[in-house]
Amino acid sequence: MIQIICSREAYVYNVYHMVKAFYPSKEVTSRVEEKASNYVTVFSEDIPEIKITEEMIKGVDKSDIKEIKYQIDCLLYHALSERTKRKLAWGILMGVRPTKLAMSELERGTSEEEFTAWYEEKLLVSHEKAKLAWRVAGREKELLDRLDMDRGYSLYVGIPFCPSVCSYCSFSSGALSEWKYYVEDYVEALKRELNAVSELLRHKILNTIYIGGGTPTTLSSARLEELLTCIDTLFQRDGLLEYTVEAGRPDSIGGEKLEVLKRHGVTRISINPQSMQQKTLDVIGRRHTVEEIYEAYRLARDIGFDNINMDIIAGLPGETAFDMEDTLKKIKSLSPDSLTVHSLAIKRASRMGQEKGPVLGDIGRMTELAAHAAEEMGMSPYYLYRQKNAAGNFENVGYAKVDKAGIYNILIMEEKQSIIACGAGASTKLVLKEQVENPANKGKKTSLIRLENVKAIDAYIGRVNEMIKRKEEWLWR
Numbered sequence: 021m022i023q024i025i026c027s028r029e030a031y032v033y034n035v036y037h038m039v040k041a042f043y044p045s046k047e048v049t050s051r052v053e054e055k056a057s058n059y060v061t062v063f064s065e066d067i068p069e070i071k072i073t074e075e076m077i078k079g080v081d082k083s084d085i086k087e088i089k090y091q092i093d094c095l096l097y098h099a100l101s102e103r104t105k106r107k108l109a110w111g112i113l114m115g116v117r118p119t120k121l122a123m124s125e126l127e128r129g130t131s132e133e134e135f136t137a138w139y140e141e142k143l144l145v146s147h148e149k150a151k152l153a154w155r156v157a158g159r160e161k162e163l164l165d166r167l168d169m170d171r172g173y174s175l176y177v178g179i180p181f182c183p184s185v186c187s188y189c190s191f192s193s194g195a196l197s198e199w200k201y202y203v204e205d206y207v208e209a210l211k212r213e214l215n216a217v218s219e220l221l222r223h224k225i226l227n228t229i230y231i232g233g234g235t236p237t238t239l240s241s242a243r244l245e246e247l248l249t250c251i252d253t254l255f256q257r258d259g260l261l262e263y264t265v266e267a268g269r270p271d272s273i274g275g276e277k278l279e280v281l282k283r284h285g286v287t288r289i290s291i292n293p294q295s296m297q298q299k300t301l302d303v304i305g306r307r308h309t310v311e312e313i314y315e316a317y318r319l320a321r322d323i324g325f326d327n328i329n330m331d332i333i334a335g336l337p338g339e340t341a342f343d344m345e346d347t348l349k350k351i352k353s354l355s356p357d358s359l360t361v362h363s364l365a366i367k368r369a370s371r372m373g374q375e376k377g378p379v380l381g382d383i384g385r386m387t388e389l390a391a392h393a394a395e396e397m398g399m400s401p402y403y404l405y406r407q408k409n410a411a412g413n414f415e416n417v418g419y420a421k422v423d424k425a426g427i428y429n430i431l432i433m434e435e436k437q438s439i440i441a442c443g444a445g446a447s448t449k450l451v452l453k454e455q456v457e458n459p460a461n462k463g464k465k466t467s468l469i470r471l472e473n474v475k476a477i478d479a480y481i482g483r484v485n486e487m488i489k490r491k492e493e494w495l496w497r
């Protein structure tokens with residue numbers, strides 16, 4: 021176990037995540053000791069101690085916490101890199117949105133050369149990732165410029181049911197076999213919340229709809245019809261640029277359900293294999309075959325879906341770069357419109373997170389192969405984010421062909437427009453025009469308000485009125 025002691029809370033986040041990134045399979049704990057003699061101490065039984073002392077921080081006023089933090093990060097990075105003989109592709113950037121900085125620089129008129137030099141020299145990011153961040157920010161900006169930032173908003177609708185629960189999943193979705201008796205009440209509660217939201221936002225412009233979860237297509241075709249009809253009735257579509265439904269699990273899709281989606285004007289769907297290796301699908305509890313992925317995909321194309329995304333994960337247990345190569349070959353034969361490549365993130369809430377560390381393959385190589393395959397399919401990167409505890413500190417990247425990018429995915433990352441979210445565990449993000457007192461951090465100001473719905477399905481059904489009331493308190497603004 022590696023232990024960290026910091027003299028201020030402000031240093032902990034980056035220090036913890038950096039140590040974890042260099043030693044992904046070690047348990048890491050951290051604590052704050054205000055009276056500690058060093059700014060940071062990192063120690064364990066088998067790794068020589070690292071100390072960042074006050075004397076090591078050069079030319080900084082003691083009250084300049086931001087600069088002290090920056091110098092601590094650089095010193096620690098070099099010390100860990102020296103010990104492990106490794107570098108991190110994203111350098112000292114430990115946040116989950118490495119393109120956000122690129123976007124602000126782009127908006128300020130910084131040139132690509134200035135930006136990449138800054139990322140590489142000051143933030144120790146690799147040349148390749150600095151270029152990637154700039155490229156993604158450019159494409160994000162192009163897509164966001166099409167939105168109405170003043171009056172527009174996006175709607176998220178969560179369906180927390182799945183055919184079975186995958187071993188790496190930390191979402192609060194439930195296997196349908198366990199929750200089937202709640203589906204009717206859940207859809208009723210959801211309709212009530214959608215109704216209230218549509219009333220509150222009747223003067224706003226709906227730019228994108230995203231139905232996710234869980235697996236929305238776990239619902240029967242009749243329930244899907246009921247839900248989509250409700251959305252049609254309640255929301256104006258004059259400004260709608262995109263309507264996505266995650267048809268994630270191939271074992272949840274049939275011709276009838278796809279017809280329902282098509283009839284209601286869904287423009288984009290996701291059919292997510294995660295891997296095209298049967299041995300892996302079996303290990304991670306997907307309970308469907310590779311053949312079912314092919315069938316669902318062909319069916320969707322036959323019904324006329326011309327924007328299909330596929331998600332894959334690099335680093336699934338037992339997979340090698342060779343398996344990834346084979347998965348990509350099979351995906352290329354289908355030629356989806358976009359491909360989202362995730363790096364495996366092991367969350368404590370998942371079944372995998374409770375088990376003893378799975379052996380992970382060469383994720384760096386796998387993501388390189390995926391980037392290359394995406395390029396060969398005529399796609400370019402359009403959104404990028406990292407998850408906490410992503411194996412090897414790699415990123416998730418969305419690649420898409422021209423005009424096939426998922427705008428909602430960018431909105432989630434960039435937080436420039438409000439996303440109103442309905443359903444169990446759904447998280448609303450309100451982007452306000454002015455700063456207000458942060459309800460989650462008294463005494464601090466913010467222009468981004470988060471409203472989280474309760475996660476448990478039964479609690480959501482019972483407390484939906486409370487969820488509506490919380491939205492009412494903020495949405496009048």
Ligand code: SF4
Pocket residue numbers: 181182183184185186189190191193233234235268269
């Ligand atoms: S299908 Fe998706 S949401 Fe459902 S359990 Fe698997 S990973 Fe989680």
